[in-house]
Amino acid sequence: MAQPAYADWKDTLNSGLDKAKELVNSSDSITLDLAPASKEIKPTVTEESVVEHWESLNKRFSKIYEIKEKQEDAPKQSGFLKKGKDKYQDDINELLGQIFETISDEDLEDYKKQLIKNADYRKEQLSDLSKLKENYRFSFDADDKEKIQNNILKLEEKIAYTDAKKSEIIVAVQNRLSDFGTYVTEEQVEALLIKVNADDILSMTTIFPIISEFANYLGQVTQDTGEDLEAAKKYYGMYVMLLELQLFIQDQYINKLDYTFIPQINELRKSNVKLIEDTKRLVRKAKGNNKNVYQNNLDNQRFTLKAVDLYKKQLQSDLKKIKNAKYRLKEDYLVAVNTYKTVDLSFNVANLINENSKLFDDVMNLQAPDLISFENEKMKEEFEKLTAQMQ
Incomplete structure (x- = not known):
């Protein structure tokens, strides 16, 4: 016998999440079971997140289940009088988006804001430094030149301090990622943060381990139900929803790459190629020093094109990896x-969830982005410029 996929999920969180939360907070949790009785073990970042977000997920998951019950009997498309499956799915996606925001790591969000503020402040400092140097060059009073020179030295010290603060933030990001099991160098972190899709990559890098932790606890509470197949089914239903949440996150990222980031880099490449062709024609016609200027411009434009192609290659690589990961996850979801x-669940659902825990590691490995370190500062600067244009 079979029932609609989501028909009896309405009361899942009433017993499921409460039981799981009780388990997480109790001394019988998985982590504490493995620890010596004489030692107090500090919970991991993902374990803390599980406890922190049960209540908020409870409300939103319960609402999703209610919507899915209505969606089961709804027509495929919305009509004038009746709401269709498509509109109900929009409501579900909105709630999934809220869950995504809820479990996003606040520390990383704060670090990203600090980096943006740091970068903006540095631009202002460099602009002020250029003005001071210009004033120094066009000043003919000895006292004025000395004052300007002192101001230049003070500003350069401030710029050095701003750069040091940036390095501190990058190390903080590096350490925070390691809390979620992602180990990268400072250079790789900096290269990642420059990319236009950095926010999405960081979010998935931290959110997927949290989802995996939720699944681990669901496996534990399912095991505690023993022979109660109805309860086991409810907990397994929650596990299915976690897979659906991951698919939603992947879809959002794929859409950004397919319809925003890659088309933008294609447009930048098209403009750059046209500029190169125009400059080539001007080089052929130019004489004297102008020819040298055009040739220098052409060399810079070709380097920019090289950066554009490298940027596009990375975005395409990220897209391929996330699609492969989604395919792997979709198979298990179905x-x-x-x-x-x-x-009639004639097997141990708890064991099934626990066996599938490897799925989360596989998916993370499949969709892990290429984290390169820039060979030179010029390429790094080009990536920063391209990112700014795409934003």
Whole structure:
């Protein structure tokens, strides 16, 4: 016998999340079971997140289940009088987006804001430095030149301090990522933060381990249900929803790459190629010093094109990896939904969830972005310029 996929999920969180939260807070949790009784073990970042967000997820998951019940009997498309499956799906996606925001790491969000503020401040400092140097060059009074020179030295010290603060923030990001099991060098962090898709990569790098931790605890509470197959089914339903949340996050990222970031870099490449062709014609016609200026411009334009192509290659690589990861996850999701629909669960659902825990590691490895270190400062600067244009 089978029932609609989400028909009896309405009360899942009433018993499921409360039981799981109780387990997480108790001394019988998975982590504490493995620890000597005499030692107090500090919970991991992901464990803390599980406890912190149960309540907020409870409300939103419960609402999603209610919507899915209505969606089951709705027509495929919305009509004049009746709401269709498509509109209900929009409501579900909105709630999934809220869950995504809820479990996003606040520390990383704060670090990103600090980096933006740091970069803006540095631009202002460099602009002020250029003005001071210009004033120094056009000043003929000895006292004025000395004052300007002192101001230049003070400003250069401030710029050095701003650069040091940036390095501190990058180290903080590096350490925070390591809390979630992602280990990268400072150079790789800096290269990642320059990319236009940095926010999405950082979010997935931290959110997916949290989702994995949720699944781990669901496996534990499911095991505690023993022979209660109905309860096991409810917990397994929550596990299915976690897979759906991951697919939603992946879809959002794929859409950004497919319809925003890659088209933007294509447009930048098209403009740059046209500029190169125009400059080549001018070089052929130019004489004297102008020819040298045009040739220098052409060399810079070709270097920019090289940076554009490298940027595009990285975005395409990220897209390929996330699509492969989604394909892997989608296969397990379809199996999980089919299993959930099966009322007569003749196997141990807890073991199934625990066995599938490797899925989360596989998906993370499949969609991990290429983290390169720039060979030179010029390429790094070009990436920063391209990112600014795309934003």
